[in-house]
Amino acid sequence: MKRHHATKRSCGATRRSAREAITIALAMLASLLGPSQRAHAQQYFEPLPDEYYTDDRVRFAADGMLGATVGDEGGLGGGVSIHIGLQLNDIVATYAVHRLWLADVIASDEGAFAVSTNAMVLDLTLFERVQLGAGPSLDVGIGGLCGQDASRCDGLSDLHLGMEARLAVSLGDRTRARRRGLVISANVHPIFVDRDTTVVIVGLAAGYQMF
Numbered sequence: 698m699k700r701h702h703a704t705k706r707s708c709g710a711t712r713r714s715a716r717e718a719i720t721i722a723l724a725m726l727a728s729l730l731g732p733s734q735r736a737h738a739q740q741y742f743e744p745l746p747d748e749y750y751t752d753d754r755v756r757f758a759a760d761g762m763l764g765a766t767v768g769d770e771g772g773l774g775g776g777v778s779i780h781i782g783l784q785l786n787d788i789v790a791t792y793a794v795h796r797l798w799l800a801d802v803i804a805s806d807e808g809a810f811a812v813s814t815n816a817m818v819l820d821l822t823l824f825e826r827v828q829l830g831a832g833p834s835l836d837v838g839i840g841g842l843c844g845q846d847a848s849r850c851d852g853l854s855d856l857h858l859g860m861e862a863r864l865a866v867s868l869g870d871r872t873r874a875r876r877r878g879l880v881i882s883a884n885v886h887p888i889f890v891d892r893d894t895t896v897v898i899v900g901l902a903a904g905y906q907m908f
Contacts, residue, residue: 764900774800
């Protein structure tokens with residue numbers, strides 16, 4: 698029994714010593730951060746007034762995109778997309794992106810390239826303006842618009858894995874309920890048709906967003 702109590706006292710003393718060491722380290726770190734540096738840091742993390750809503754809410758966007766398909770049979774194109782999902786807080790969101798993309802409308806010898814992309818994106822909003830998002834996608838081609846000699850469309854009418862990635866800037870304002878307004882984004886979307894064929898859609902998009 699005496700040995701047991703001695704062991705408990707020793708463990709308790711060790712835990713107290715660890716807490717004291719952590720407290721001292723934090724105090725030293727705070728002393729190294731001068732008043733001007735603390736003020737500079739607080740401007741990025743100062744909380745919003747209580748009447749502003751910052752919890753989960755619906756996220757929605759619609760945009761148009763101009764760009765190209767990249768590869769041996771690449772061509773200029775454009776598309777429209779709808780984004781809908783959940784803004785978990787002011788930083789993290791998850792949403793689905795459905796896009797219809799059409800390229801090479803004028804290339805009569807190869808036909809047009811049309812595809813429907815369906816991605817699930819995890820998105821981060823930094824400094825209220827900058828957005829970074831990426832996620833997997835299931836994509837299907839509209840093969841009837843392809844020409845017979847367009848190898849990029851071989852087998853594309855089946856489901857294929859893809860990837861959606863975007864870098865965006867939000868130029869809107871903020872109400873008490875949500876942020877909203879113009880959003881401009883750069884988008885990259887590879888479609889892995891087979892081991893030897895990857896179709897990559899790249900473009901710049903502009904549209905309306907509320908999040």
